[in-house]
Amino acid sequence: MSRKRLIGIFSAALLLSSATMAFAAGDPQVQSAGLWVFFGIAIACGFGIGVAALGTGLGMGNAINGALQGTARNPEAGGKIMTTMIIGLALIESLCIYALVICFILVFKIPDMGALFQQIIK
DSSP states (O other), X not given: OOHXXXXXXXXXXXXXXXXXXXXXXXXXXXXXXXXXXXXXXXXXXXXXXXXXXXXXXXXXXXXXXXXXXXXXXXXXXXXXHHHHHHHHHHHHHHHHHHHHHHHHHHHHTSSOHHHHHHHHHO
């Protein structure tokens, strides 16, 4: 295992273990409810980004495959095919970016995390 990967794993473990100390004190019911909401949103966001990345990856692969086959059949039309392919790839990639933006909104805006942490700390 490379040194950078090992440092990254230990840094992530340290960060995640230090976050649990913020939840150590507080009302157990509020603490439990807030954590379940946060974990549910985190799992849903991870699943949503995974599905979006899978779909866009397959779509981009098919688009590039079609463009290369078209260029191989008619090399003179390669420039027009390339332009159309790049526009199509940008539109396909925008779907994954939209999923990422929606996940950011879910994580940072819908559950007011500041109020949630204040309830947990009280």
